[in-house]
Amino acid sequence: MHYEGNMIRPPSEANSILLQATVGCSHNKCTFCAAYKGERFKIKSDDIIMEDIAFAAQYCRRQDRLFLCDGDALIIPQKRLVKFLTEIKRQLPWVTRVGTYANHKSLSMKSLDELKELRELGLKIAYMGLETGDDQTLKHVRKGCDSEKMIAMGKKCREAGIQLSITVLVGLAGRERSQEHAIATGKVLSAIDPEYVGALSLMIVPGTELYTEYEAGDFPILEPDEVLTELGTMIANTNLTNGLFHANHASNYLPIRAKMPEDKEKTLALINKALDGKVALKPEWMRAL
Template sequence: MHYEGKIYRPWMEAESVLIQTTLGCSNNQCTFCTMFDDKRFKVRDIQDIFNDIDEARVIYPRVESIFLIDGNVMAMRTDMLLKILDKLKTTFPELKNISLYSGFNDFRRKSIAELKEMKSAGLSMAYSGLESGDPIVLERIKKRMTREHAIEGMDMAREAGIKVLASFIFGLGGKARSVEHAVNTTSLLNIMQPDAIAPMALAVQPGSELEREINRGEFTLPTPLQILEEEKYLLENLVDFPCYYWGDHGNNISPMRGMLPAVRQPFLDKINQDIAHNPITKQNMIQTFAW
């Protein structure tokens, strides 16, 4: 099996076999991200992908979960992605889950019929970076996506039957826009109602544009207390829809995961306990760690 460049997958896909189908990210301009700075976006040759799938069959006696990388696999042509999905299902008849990265705009660039074909071909879930629901933050981070785009993409995925995990970043509004970031992200999630959410505390990546903004004094990191208050606001104000909460990323101050809305109160109790007693809340700004 062959991989090019730095490889990333969601932490909840730790047990999945990784098949590289695209290189990089078709946007690759987000100010907080350096994940794919080492490569330009392109779709791998399909025969190379098939060869890797065949090699994976030799290596692994049983495969129940596969995650397709790199950044936004959904950006590739539908006919090619369908061939890959078919190859996976044929090669691994025991397969239960096939997931990939997809931008919300990638859903919008497909038709509902195309998305339904992917679902029928075995696509289980898409991991989509929301990052923020605040229009100003979205513009500042160069996401090339609006609230309306995210809502439309989510609606299309839901109509096709593809589950969506939406990830977003506590602290991405900085110290000055913490409240607006929390309020607008929560309101957007209440409209979208994804199947799962994955909140992560901000981690400033070395060499990122965000790091340069911090060094120039254009972005002030939030405090740990603001990060906790953002999460508290989210948990208090999400409406009751079934949603798995993957809040256990390694950078999070209060790591926890479980099914909402059932876990809302114990999660809030934990957040309130940290706000009241965790000494990290006395720090003037968050300490960040590279992914």
């Protein structure tokens, strides 16, 4: 396989074939993210991608899922993406699911019919970083869109029959807007109604603009109890018809895996127990990105 740069994939794609179709992130402006700093976004050549598909056909027969890396492979023009997915389907018939990252920009560039075409060719899940439903925070972290656009693009993805996994960041709004961020995020998640939600707790990375704010004293990091309070508010304001709300990433203080809506009240009770000191939290040294 031909891999370049700082390649990243979702935790749930740990056992997938990793096919790198793009390098970097097409947006790459978020103030909290250092994943692709210094990398210029590009789509890899057809020849390289086809070589890697052929390699996977020979050496990756035990893996039945494939993930298109990097930060936003969905932005590849439709004709080329159809070509790649068709070849994956032809050479890797045992692959049951193809996944990719998606953002508001790439989803807006695809029509509903184009997304449905990709779904028919095996693209069955997209991972979208919402981070927050609070418009003020979205603007502050330079996400590049507002909550209304996020809702529209999330709904379009779901209407196309592509499962949606949405990431949110607890602590991203700082202390002053913690509750506004939590409530607004819950409302946006409810409007989109994705199959999966993954909540991460903010960890500030050196070299990012948000880290510069933190060093200057302009951005306070939430204490563990504040993180839990914010997460509880977010879950309380999230209504999913049939989804999984995960907060079991290595960055989180309290591992949570809730089937919504049936586990909602039980999960809120668990958070309250943790706030009362009756449930142990992950120590700081064990947290990681």
